Amino acid sequence: MEFGINFFPTVGPGDKDAADYFEEALRLVERAEEYGFDHVKTVEHYFFRYGGYCPDPVTFLAAAAARTERIQLVTGAVIPAFTHPVKLAGKLAMLDNISRGRLRVGFGRAFLPGEFDAFGIDLDESRARFDEGVLACRRLWSEEDVVFDGAFHSFGPVTLLPRPYQRPHPPILVATAKTAASCEQAGRDGHGLMMVPSINKRETVQEMLGLYRKAWAEAGHPGEGEVHMSYGCYLAEDAAEARTKGREYARRANTVMRDAVAAWAERRSTGYAGYEKVVENIARHDFDRSLAENKTLVGTPDEIAERLRTIREWFGEISVSLQVISGNPPYEESERTIRLFAEGVLPHFRAAG
Known part of the structure; x- marks a missing residue:
């Protein structure tokens, strides 16, 4: 298994100044590299306290690249629907060169009305815009004199500069929430997968992974593919403290998310079947149940190591992204979480793998 830090801000000006947020997050990036983590990842969201402090993951990861030498940089995810593909492909190619090939590009559809x-942009167009944007970026990275005639963008002939550092292009990952067909398509295309297991039953996640890995193998790709899963994470030496504070930060993050998705109570889209239930589902969030079902990583290092052994039995060799800032804990507690994880959890899995 591999492990990294996922920066998903759940703050606004009333909670923390943006400049302070970025400085603290970049300090955590430095600590993550020092402690031996494999990647740092961040989101693309707008306007809401739910992710809104990161409207451009490329900018944040460029700053992270300047402060590190080894750690991988992952967009988790950029949204093709919101950026012209020539612009998006160029920004990502720049980051790939700045980091000398440490970039992994996660693409997502977005879901906030x-x-x-x-x-x-019409919500019902999100799937088509996503597919077109990923295809356009792949072609711009790997071909010259590209002529592109899509439903939303037409251009060419265009030869992108700079060319990506990694050839033919950086590894691609696709974010999926509940759609099995997306997992199969990612496997056929040779893309990695990004998932949030907390929003599905374990059996559903296993079925989606099975479809992904079967499609990957049938397409003739080597290995089993690359799967990233994000988990809320809070560690302390004392189990009671970890649960008390972890519960509070989960409550805060849940409140912020509820505000961001409130529009789904009245909106409907053919591209987001069942999302009208998202507000109700968030309101029913149960921290103790999530903990019991290994959907969140809260506890002592020994407890987290045991949870991760179970997760590995369920899902195989995956890459785990730890959300250590969601709920807006103090910097010192987030830094403690990654330090304790590095000291008390990582050695178990490094020795095994």
Whole structure:
């Protein structure tokens, strides 16, 4: 298994100044490299306290690249629907060169109605815009004199500069929430997968992974593919303290998410079947149940190591992204979480693998 830090801010100006947030996050990036983590990842969101302090993951990861030498940089994820593919492909190629090939590009569809409204984009177009954007970026990275005639963007002939550092292009990962067909397509295309297991039953996640790995093998790709899963994470030496504070930060993050998705109570989209239930599902969030089902990593290092052994039995050799800042804990507690994880959890899995 591999492990990294996922920066998903759940703050706004009333909680923390943006400049302070970025400085603290970049200090955590430095600590993550020192402690031996494999990657850092961040989101793309707008306007809401739910991720809104990171409207451009490329900018954040470029700063992270300047402060590190080894750790991988992962967009988790960039949204093709909100950026012209020539612009997006160029920004990512720059980052790949700045980091000398440490970039892994995660693409996502987005799901917040308020973000689509602000960009003037129909929610029902999100799947088609996603597919077109990923295809356009792949072609711009790997071909010259590209002529592209899509449903939303047409251009060419274009030869992108700079060319990506990694050839033919950086590894691609695809974010999926509940759609099995997306997992199969990612496997066929040779892309990695990014998942949030907390929003599905364990059996559903296993079925989605089975479809992904079967499609990957049938397409003739080597290995079993690359799977990233994000987990809320809070560690302390004392188990009671970890649960008390972990519960509070989970509650805060849940409140912020509830505000961001509130529009789904009245919105409907053919591209997001069942999302009208998301508000109700968030309201029913149960921290103790999530903990019991290994959907969150809260506890002492020994407890977390045992949870991860179970997760590995369920899902295989995956890459785990730890959300150590969600709920806006103090910097010192987030730094303690990654230090304790590095000292008390990582050695178990490094020795095994």
